[in-house]
Amino acid sequence: MNLVLIGYRGTGKSHIGRLVARQLKMRCFSMDREIEKQAGRTIPEIVADDGWTVFRDLESDMVRRLTALDHVMLDTGGGVIERPENVAALRKNSCVIWMTAGLDTIVTRISSGIHRPSLTGDKSFTDEVAEVLERRNPLYRDASHYQVSTDGREPEAIAAEIVDLWEQYRAAAGPRGK
Template sequence: MTIPNVFLVGPMGSGKSAVGRQLARMLRRVFHDSDAEIEQRTGVDIPFIFEKEGEEGFRRREREVIDDLTSLDGIVLATGGGAVLDPENRGVLASRGLVVYLEASVEQQLERTRLSSHRPLLETPDPAERLASLMRQREPLYRELAALVVHTDGRVVREVAQEIHRKLVHENSSN
């Protein structure tokens, strides 16, 4: 049974990093987070990159990191919420592993991100409207890319990771 690389996509607050860490443990894989990798490579946090280089500079760095990480074998990768906006990212994600969309309502995203100071796109007077706007733009891309969609609202990390694990193991045992 060979389970491919697993790439998690979805909006901020959907649980990609937390679920990814748990899933990697269950699959005995190495976990990577594209945002954390960008911060490690640059030595600064993402809000600083947005401030100095804008979203375009950040997306350029993100593209390079996603290309590098998806080239590895035996990984679980949590991507940034906007990674799917780049056609190159969508191409490498789709061709180098199995994409799982962690679906979360705007209400759930707002609840999970409300205390975070680490989300430059939410530095706005109306974070709920910003999240809704981002979802309108990105959700069709998440769905188009995903081999598996898992709803995360009101669920704990372990439960979501177990669902993905179960589906991956079942899918690969029936092939």
């Protein structure tokens, strides 16, 4: 069984994912990083050269490839829930955790980054996050087994909660959770 972190950009999937994976002694894959390695280009370069559909196709390929593994932690890209096929593959053999944060927290955490290309192209940064979050929240909710708030919390406390949820989920799954 795998552990999957989903959530909007800046909710801490990569940062907390590394802490959780270390604690659980699981191999950790950052899907964005794996896509970049495979393509030999950064995500902004892929999107600028080929567009979002090509990026989403690469992402779906990566979901298929990584969900074929077992006992790994997957730190997904923020838009992985955009395709139902990705959600079905991620939920199949995994405990899926939705990491949440409020609009202000997300904007503060990610506004300085240059490696997150605009998702809408025509909006202010805050308006884009608000609009995309509102549309995606039901998708994150439906894709996940648990929800973990990250607002104003120390990374170690969030990681500890995720480790507890993982143990609960595995215990409830019985022999399948081994």
